[in-house]
Amino acid sequence: MGVVEKIKEIEEEMARTQKNKATEYHLGLLKAKLARYRAQLLEPASKSGPAGVGFDVQKSGDARVALIGFALRFLDDSISEPSLSFPSVGKSTLLSKTTHTASEVASYEFTTLTAIPGVIEYQGARIQLLDLPGIVEGASQGRGRGRQVVSTAKTADLILIMLDATKSEEQRRLLEIELDAVGIRLNKHKPDIVFKRRTTGGITFNSTVKLTQTDEKTIRTILAGYKLHNCDVMIREDITTDDFIDVLIGTRKYIPCLYVYNKIDSISLEQMDKLARTPNTIVISCEMDLNLDYLIERMWAELALVKVYTKKRGAHPDLSDPICLRKGATIEDVCNGVHRSLAPNFRYGLVWWGKSSKFSPHAQKVSLQHQVQDEDVVSRSMIELNGQSRMKATSI
Numbered sequence: 001m002g003v004v005e006k007i008k009e010i011e012e013e014m015a016r017t018q019k020n021k022a023t024e025y026h027l028g029l030l031k032a033k034l035a036r037y038r039a040q041l042l043e044p045a046s047k048s049g050p051a052g053v054g055f056d057v058q059k060s061g062d063a064r065v066a067l068i069g070f071a072l073r074f075l076d077d078s079i080s081e082p083s084l085s086f087p088s089v090g091k092s093t094l095l096s097k098t099t100h101t102a103s104e105v106a107s108y109e110f111t112t113l114t115a116i117p118g119v120i121e122y123q124g125a126r127i128q129l130l131d132l133p134g135i136v137e138g139a140s141q142g143r144g145r146g147r148q149v150v151s152t153a154k155t156a157d158l159i160l161i162m163l164d165a166t167k168s169e170e171q172r173r174l175l176e177i178e179l180d181a182v183g184i185r186l187n188k189h190k191p192d193i194v195f196k197r198r199t200t201g202g203i204t205f206n207s208t209v210k211l212t213q214t215d216e217k218t219i220r221t222i223l224a225g226y227k228l229h230n231c232d233v234m235i236r237e238d239i240t241t242d243d244f245i246d247v248l249i250g251t252r253k254y255i256p257c258l259y260v261y262n263k264i265d266s267i268s269l270e271q272m273d274k275l276a277r278t279p280n281t282i283v284i285s286c287e288m289d290l291n292l293d294y295l296i297e298r299m300w301a302e303l304a305l306v307k308v309y310t311k312k313r314g315a316h317p318d319l320s321d322p323i324c325l326r327k328g329a330t331i332e333d334v335c336n337g338v339h340r341s342l343a344p345n346f347r348y349g350l351v352w353w354g355k356s357s358k359f360s361p362h363a364q365k366v367s368l369q370h371q372v373q374d375e376d377v378v379s380r381s382m383i384e385l386n387g388q389s390r391m392k393a394t395s396i
């Protein structure tokens with residue numbers, strides 16, 4: 001029996017099993033098994049082809065955003081052959097409108113057959129927007145180019161799930177299922193669980209909060225299912241059984257996501273209003289240029305990029321050319337942004353006039369691990385010193 005069949009069998013058994021206290025442990029075991037098979041499905045060496053490998057597109061710029069949407073075939077049941085008269089959701093149209101890259105747009109499905117990168121320039125940041133082929137249901141199990149598409153999505157800092165405002169709501173939930181199946185968790189943070197494997201000592205289990213959605217026995221059952229007999233488990237939030245399995249498997253990606261409904265030019269105001277009020281949702285029309293600026297603004301906010309200015313000795317900060325970093329970035333990342341060779345020889349940096357400097361507006365000496373904040377000014381001469389001359393350092 002192939003992995004896909006095994007997965008199906010477990011899913012069926014889970015659907016048959018009534019959910020109650022008595023079956024909880026058994027269901028936990030089934031979930032663990034299911035997760036393991038799904039992981040297998042994505043392993044590169046599996047029989048079913050080059051799985052888990054995304055499109056070969058170089059990451060560039062300060063962040064990557066991936067466009068995911070269904071192909072038309074899926075959106076309209078009445079179509080069984082590749083259709084020449086019905087359009088898809090408009091991913092390529094969005095790329096062509098927001099970047100200098102043209103991606104072929106056409107009124108038939110599967111127009112885009114590979115990953116096409118474009119660049120959005122905003123607030124001094126360069127955001128890579130990846131146009132991807134439309135996927136069909138079952139993509140995560142290898143249908144169409146689906147697995148390549150969802151694997152590429154895994155490399156993104158933000159996912160835009162692009163939806164056709166004129167089609168049924170079902171598309172959204174089904175896309176979420178496809179992404180979930182490959183280990184992408186949308187708009188979720190990594191569960192606060194500390195898990196350590198040991199070689200001896202049995203299992204120690206601790207939780208700092210009351211668990212209302214799972215319990216120690218279920219977790220021990222799962223650990224046994226994975227043949228983990230020696231480990232420390234410390235749970236620090238009210239997690240579910242699935243959260244625990246995610247941390248155990250360890251390859252999950254927690255990625256923010258925006259739901260983008262395109263073609264609002266073709267629906268009523270009432271319908272549009274309802275969609276726009278849904279959380280994490282933006283309504284646009286690529287064709288009529290509606291709300292595209294707002295979409296980019298929201299993308300920027302979701303990416304939570306931090307802009308850091310550098311300042312040469314005796315000069316004003318260079319406000320025209322900030323370094324953009326992910327939230328939580330450190331002085332070391334700034335060094336890498338200025339020049340790769342700087343960090344290894346680095347002694348300390350100066351944060352000038354920044355929000356993250358305690359003594360603002362004066363300069364503050366900080367270590368390589370110091371976290372920078374948006375609009376910090378980092379003294380460039382200090383970075384460029386890179387440990388060669390202490391004299392120069394103290395004279396700044």
Ligand SMILES: Nc1nc2c(ncn2[C@@H]2O[C@H](COP(=O)(O)OP(=O)(O)OP(=O)(O)O)[C@@H](O)[C@H]2O)c(=O)[nH]1
Pocket residue numbers: 069070071072087088089090091092093094104105106107108109110111112113132133134262263264265266284285286287288
């Ligand atoms: N009414 C309307 N049509 C649009 C809009 N945006 C795009 N379209 C049309 O939708 C069709 C499909 O657009 P594409 O950009 O090729 O869609 P895609 O999602 O890239 O499609 P595939 O690459 O085939 O998966 C084209 O005929 C576009 O003109 C919009 O805002 N409103």
Ligand SMILES: [K+]
Pocket residue numbers: 087088105106107108109110111112
């Ligand atoms: K198309």
Ligand SMILES: [Mg+2]
Pocket residue numbers: 091092093103104105111112131132133134
């Ligand atoms: Mg396309």
